[in-house]
Amino acid sequence: MVVYLTFNLTHRFLPVCVSLNYSQVPSSRCVLTQIVNPGAGPSANGTIFIAVYTFHTLPEETVMTTPQRKVAIVTASDSGIGSRCAEMLAEQGFDIGITWRSDEEGAQRTAKRVAEIGQRAETIQLDLADPPAGGKVLQQLIDKLGRIDVLVNNAGANFKADFMDVTWEDWRKTFSVDVDGVFICGQVAARNMIKQGQGGRIINITSVHEHTPLPGSVAYTAAKHAAGGLTKSMALSLLPHNILVNAVAPGAIATPMNKMTDGDAHKVKMPEIPAGRPGDTHEIASMVAWLSSEWATYTTGQSFIIDGGFMLANPQFKGY
Known part of the structure; x- marks a missing residue:
């Protein structure tokens, strides 16, 4: 013609x-x-x-065909950081898998917001106290959504006790969620991504205490350090499959776990942090969104600290 x-x-x-x-x-x-x-x-x-x-x-x-819909699964996305991650990934065009352990209503609220953005949302209960069973639940969610492109390992647990006081049961409960759960869910997601043959992203939400101890929380500190090491090993193993693995290490964030809401991020004063305040959940979710995007194709095995300068301060820091 x-x-x-x-x-x-x-x-x-x-x-x-x-x-x-x-x-x-x-x-x-x-x-x-x-x-x-x-x-x-x-x-x-x-x-x-x-x-x-x-x-x-x-x-x-x-001839170009209709693009495959992208799917992201965010564990523990019934509130806090997980919920905000689900929303921001939906805004990037992902259908969202939402997991919850005890707050089904929170999961439904997240699903409603995802649907209002215009993306599909599916919810399922996931308890990583039993990691192998949790892996099977995650596979059910992947099957329901049809694929997985991004996994955000956000579920976490913290039993506060110093070294001489922590019980074996609490030690194992912490590691079950914070390390074993990351391992099992990451492995399930990676198997599906490899089968799909289009690469993928795995983002492990650790903590600033992946890098420095949290006084009085020996199991939590050890587990987050382990999750950081696991992230690096996963990144090295999965890179040949174009699966990029990174960690996001939040400092003090205004979440229900910390007995705060998003609105408190700019109201509560925290002079021990150079920024003078806790972080907002969107300040974590925006990093997760970037790591899930096409702008982050050369980044793997890293841990991104988002802490308002907390790691810069030492015991001599008295605030501004």
Whole structure:
């Protein structure tokens, strides 16, 4: 198919081709094949030209199809950081898998917000106190959604006790969720991503205490350090499959777990933190969204500390 378009030098002609209606020439591309000056004069402004565009049918295998819907699963997304991550990923075009342990109403609220954004939301109860059983539940959710492109390991537990006081039971409960759960869920997600053959992202929500101890929380500190090491090992193992694995390490964030709400992030004073306040959940979720995006294709095995400068302060810091 050949199309003739007239133009003069005072106008750009290339966009004309782009704006043509392709409905009558599906699976085709247009190519500028000739420019003709029907007049005898020089090519000055105002001279009329004819552009000859030819439409070429593309081979069947090069025709673009409707993009596959993207799916992100966020564990413990019934409130706090997980809920905000689910919303921001939905805004990026992901359908969302939402898991909850005890707050089903919170999970439904998250699902409602995802649906209002225009994305599909599915919820399921997931308790990582039994990691192998949790892995089976995660697979059920993946099967329900049809695929998985991003996993956000957000579920966590913290039993506060110092070294001489922590019980074996509390030690194991903490590691079950904070380490074993990350391992099992990451493995289930990675198997599906490898089978899909399109790569993927796994983002482990650790803590600033992946990098520095939390006094009075020996099991939590050890578990978060372990999750940081696991993140690096996962990243190295999965890179050949184009699966990128990173950690996000929040400091003090205004969440229900910390007996705060999002609105408290800019109201509560925390002079021991250089920023002077706790973080907002969107300040964590925005990093998760970036790591899930096409802007983060060369980033893996890293731990991103988001702490308002907490790690910069030492015991001599007295606030501003």
